[in-house]
Amino acid sequence: MEVVLAFVVGGLYAAGLYLMMRRSIVKIILGLALLGHAANLLLFTMGRLTRGHPPVLHEGDTQLLHPFADPIPEALILTAIVIGFGIQAFATALIRRSHEMMQTDDLDKMRASDSSD
Amino acid sequence: MSTLILSTATRYLMPLLLLLSVHLLLRGHNEPGGGFVGGLVASAAFALYTIAHGVDQAKRMLRVDSKTLIGMGLFLALASGTFSLFAGDPFMTGLWMKEKLPTIGKVGTPVLFDAGVYCVVVGVTLTILFALAED
Amino acid sequence: MASLPALLTLYFAQYVPRTAAGECFIFKTPWASAAEVSLSFSLDGLSVLFALLISGIGTLVCIYSGDYLKDHPQRGRFFCTLFLFMGSMLGVVLADHGIVLFVFWELTSISSYLLIGFDHRREAARSAALQALLVTGAGGLALLAGLILLGQAGGSMELSTLVHRGEAVRSHPLHLAIFLLILVGAFTKSAQFPFHFWLPNAMEAPTPVSTYLHSATMVKAGIYLLARLAPIWEGASIWSQVLIPVGGLTLLTGAALALVQTDLKRLLAYTTVSALGIMTLLLGIGSVSALQAATAFLLAHALYKGALFLVVGILDHEAGTREVTELGGLGGAMPVTALAAALAALSSAGFPPFLGFLAKEGMYSATLQAPGAWLPTGMVLLASVSFVAAAGLVGFKPFLGPKITASRTPHEASFSLWIGPLTAGILGLLLGLMPGAASEYLIGPALSAIHPGTVSSTLALWHGFDIKLLLSGTVFLLGTAVYFHWPRVCRGLNFLNASGGFAPSRWYAFGLEALLRVSRFQTRILQSGHLHLYLLIVILTTIGLVGASLLDHDVHVGLGRWKDIRPHEAILVAVILAATVMVVRSPSRLTAVVALGVVGYGVAMIFLLFSAPDLAMTQLSIETLSVILLVLVIFRLPRYSSYSNKLERMRDAGVALTAGALMTALILAATALQREARLVDFFAKNTLELAQGRNVVNVILVDFRGVDTLGEITVLSVAAIGVYALLKLKDIRTNDTTPRND
Known part of the structure; x- marks a missing residue:
């Protein structure tokens, strides 16, 4: 199953990166979200997949008995999901504001604020 | 966007979802759940309420300012870590009560920490949501 | 203070x-x-x-x-x-x-x-x-x-x-x-x-x-x-081969340039350069007597040069100028400052019985014993002549002679201004009068640190009539002559200023300019201001680096492992992939957002199927919130429009697909390896015992790695405040662009 998920992750990365490279700002938000999913699944797959054995101790046990899913990537992903949401919200707000200020959704035309030299 | 069905449904869903979120928070240490999930469920409840009844109603429902909630949560999480300093242990060593309390279960500083996480998550999502919805 | x-x-x-x-x-x-x-x-x-x-x-x-x-x-x-x-x-x-x-x-x-x-x-x-x-x-x-x-x-x-x-x-x-x-x-x-x-x-x-x-x-x-x-x-020839020439050049440069300065501070600065050159030269010679002279000179120089600078500060403060040509005859108005200046200047000129005299005597005896004695001795002598003249210009000229009318009427400086230079000047005299104490307590111990195992000979004021005394006397006379003919000397040496005796400072200016040019150039190339170009650079670099190291290693992919897939999982994967394609291809914003939601829920299902209920719940709630968020925002954003031409799209698609394929290969390669289980075993064994919890994921978050979580919720808070600031503070200076730094 890791093999199949590897292809899913690859597909999500490709789609996310492609959208991030668009000039239309709305697509960038969507691309960011897809990249977030891709990264989370990447971590998840790297921790190996286990069916039906969550890393939770059964009542009466004093330690986790094999087989069980790797809890470390799960803990990492859990915070990553929430932070990903925060970033997505921030990017959304940023893009909304810049759209309002510059009256365009074409990234290439949004250069008034960081003109070089 | 507010329809009759949605607004009626949220009125009844709201308390249930909030109850669920607290349940998730408290059981998180031993079963799936915890501060992040609990906080998100509570935020989802308020988000639904916002869609059905508008931002002002939702804010009134929350009673405290969402930004205050962020501060409170951060303070709670930080404070929970300092208890161990008084016991002479390193920062954020978990301390637990010996006896179980009724309904809440065993209480220790990690539960307090998780409650801080819960508050921060609710505060953050609602601050963002309200800001975007009002804009 | x-x-x-x-x-x-x-x-x-x-x-x-x-x-x-x-x-x-x-x-x-x-x-x-x-x-x-x-x-x-x-x-x-x-x-x-x-x-x-x-x-x-x-x-x-x-x-x-x-x-x-x-x-x-x-x-x-x-x-x-x-x-x-x-x-x-x-x-x-x-x-x-x-x-x-x-x-x-x-x-x-x-x-x-x-x-x-x-x-x-x-x-x-x-x-x-x-x-x-x-x-x-x-x-x-x-x-x-x-x-x-x-x-x-x-x-x-x-x-x-x-x-x-x-x-x-x-x-x-x-x-x-x-x-x-x-x-x-x-x-x-x-x-x-x-x-x-x-x-x-x-x-x-x-x-x-x-x-x-x-x-x-x-x-x-x-x-x-x-x-x-x-x-x-110690004893290495490279040491003296480098230090002696550098010290010599420095002391000559400083000594010559000091005499063409009219600003007293710059004049003192060049004599300082010269003095530092002497110390390097002496360290380069490296004999016991040279090291002793260097230490003594270091002490003497710190005391008299400090005092002279402070005196110049007082002159600047009270008379309003530091130009040597505009100062004169202030001795009557500022007797204490004049005394302090005279004490320091005499030590600087190497006049007995000041500490400066002892140091100079030491220098001559060191350079005379050095190999090729007359070259270093000559250089030190030249510098000393310059020092005598400079001491006259700073320590005596402003106070003696006819009074030059300055813009304001000078009067004696306050106690706290003159106490500093006076103390330093008196110390220079006292240490000179007590050479035994100076060498026993200060110079000797320092010397034995530089040159372990030496017992320094005691400094003495009087060595009898010898060549050093003769040299001191000659230097003093020559220096006095230079002082009295200073305007002519200054004109004579002025070619140093005019011909830009400062060549090194021009190299500096040139280097700085070149650096700025390079950075401007590379900024123009790399910081084009186009997000997709930045991304292209980042992605291509990653592909290059990761791809190269993947190719470099002997990778076992093990594609055969796909067969353990179950029917419902296959359907789930198909749905996710289809929804992903829809997010990319859909011409409508709403369809894209819904398709994105489908991807999110699909990922949540994967978490659920593969033993991560916490993640599944989190992902589900987040997905709900994200959809609400996007729905709130998306309709106020402009409709989809296509700005890039087909060629650009093909290029981007090619790069993105390559990157995706690379990630796939990376996972395949990584999951085919045996994994490290130490950490997992630690958590499996200790969760209940150390942290009293059964849900290992939650225990990691709130207990074992609690400080990380604290950091993460702080980041979240910052993001929320950022969003709030972006959206709520817009009434303030909407059209005002922030001032640019250049």
Whole structure:
């Protein structure tokens, strides 16, 4: 199953990166979200997949008995999901504001604020 | 966007979802759940309420300012870590009560920490949501 | 203000009898133990001499500055940086660990930068500060490299150990690089040719700063370093082959250029350059008598040069000018200042019985014994002639002769202004009168630190009629002659100024300009302002690096592992992929958002199927919130439009697909390997016992890695505040672009 998920992750990365490279700002938000999913699944797959054995101790046990899913990537992903949401919200707000200020959704035309030299 | 069905449904869903979120928070240490999930469920409840009844109603429902909630949560999480300093242990060593309390279960500083996480998550999502919805 | 350095002086003074007895105090406490850096300090004769100079002259400078900057609105900032400097300089001379020395070394550069640029509204002060920082900072980096290599060659970073391992260092294959790197560090700091140009420019600093940093203490850090490390190269010919010419060039440059200055501060700065050159020269000769002379001269120079600078500050303060041609006849109005100036000037000129005289006598005897005696002796003599003339110009000319009417009526400076130079001047006289005490307590112990195992001969005022006395007399006469014919000498030497005797400073300007050009050029190339170009660069670089290392390794992919897929999982995967394609291809925003939601819920299902219920719940709630968020926003955003042409889209699609394929390959390669299970086993065993929880994921989050989680919720809070600020604070200055820095 890791093999199949590897292809899913690859597909999500490709789609996310492609959208991030668009000039239309709305697509960038969507691309960011897809990249977030891709990264989370990447971590998840790297921790190996286990069916039906969550890393939770059964009542009466004093330690986790094999087989069980790797809890470390799960803990990492859990915070990553929430932070990903925060970033997505921030990017959304940023893009909304810049759209309002510059009256365009074409990234290439949004250069008034960081003109070089 | 507010329809009759949605607004009626949220009125009844709201308390249930909030109850669920607290349940998730408290059981998180031993079963799936915890501060992040609990906080998100509570935020989802308020988000639904916002869609059905508008931002002002939702804010009134929350009673405290969402930004205050962020501060409170951060303070709670930080404070929970300092208890161990008084016991002479390193920062954020978990301390637990010996006896179980009724309904809440065993209480220790990690539960307090998780409650801080819960508050921060609710505060953050609602601050963002309200800001975007009002804009 | 002055009580802190005064107490420090007393503190260090109590060590004097014990370091004089040859004791060395080492204080050590772990710091960055992973990098094997410990905060170790040592206090021996050399350190005590420097520490006393730093805290003692610091005391005088503090008293002086209190009055000098009486009405300055930013006096607090001044003292703050001055104390920062004092602490760092003490750190430099006390540090025993190479890295600790370097840290303090750089701190002195930084505080020097802040102090030179204290009057930050003037362009000249800013550029002088930057110049000093760049020159000494670059030297500091060379020093760091040199010290690290030295530590590797010598097998220790403790200087007190390294000085005994000269043999190992000198036979190391990188010995030459070590030697030159350390010298670059020392030479930039101590303004040796060709890095000398920053020091005169640093005279833009307030006078107390010039006194303290640029004559008495900081510029001697390089000399200190050379003296500290001298035992490593004891007897090595490369040491004298480099140090003697550099010192000689520096002292001649400084001595000649000093005579063409009319600004008293710049004049003193060039004599300081010259004096530093003499010290390098003496260290280069390396004989016991040369080292003794260098130490004595260091002490004498710190005292008289500090005093002379403070006197110039008083003149500037009271008469309103530092131009030597506009000063004269002030002795009647300012008798105490005149006395202080005369004491310091006589010591500087090497007049008996001042400490300066003892130092000069020592120098002559050292250079006369050196190989090729007449060349170094001649150079030192020339510098001494220049010193005599300079002493006259600074110490006597403003106070004697006909009164030149200045813009304001000068009157005697206040007590706190003249006490500093007077004390330093009197000390120069007292130490000269008690050569025995000076050499037993200060110079001798320092010498035995530089050159272990030597018992220094006692300094004496009177050696009988010998060649040194003859030289002293000649120098004095010649110097006096130069002083009286100074205007003519100045004109005669003026070609030095006109022909730009400052060639090195032009290299500096050229280098700086070139650097700016390169950075502008590469900014134009890399920072094009187009997000998709940035991304292209980042992605292509990643593909290149990761791909290369994947190809480099023997990777077992194990594609056969796909067969364990179950029907419902296959359907789920198909749905996710289809939804992903829809997000990319859909012409409508709403469809895209819904499809994105489908991807999110699909991912949540994967979490659920593969034993991550916490993740599944989190993902589900987040997905709900995201959809609500996007729905709130998306309809206020413009409709989809296509800006790029087909070719660009093809290019981007190609790059994105390659990157995706690379990630797939990465996972396949990684999951085919055996994984490390130690960490997992730790959590599996200890969750209940140590953290009293059954849900391992939650226990990791709130207990084992609680500090990380604390950091993460802080990041979340920052994001929320950012969103709030972006959306709510827009009424303020909507059309106002923020001012750009250039």
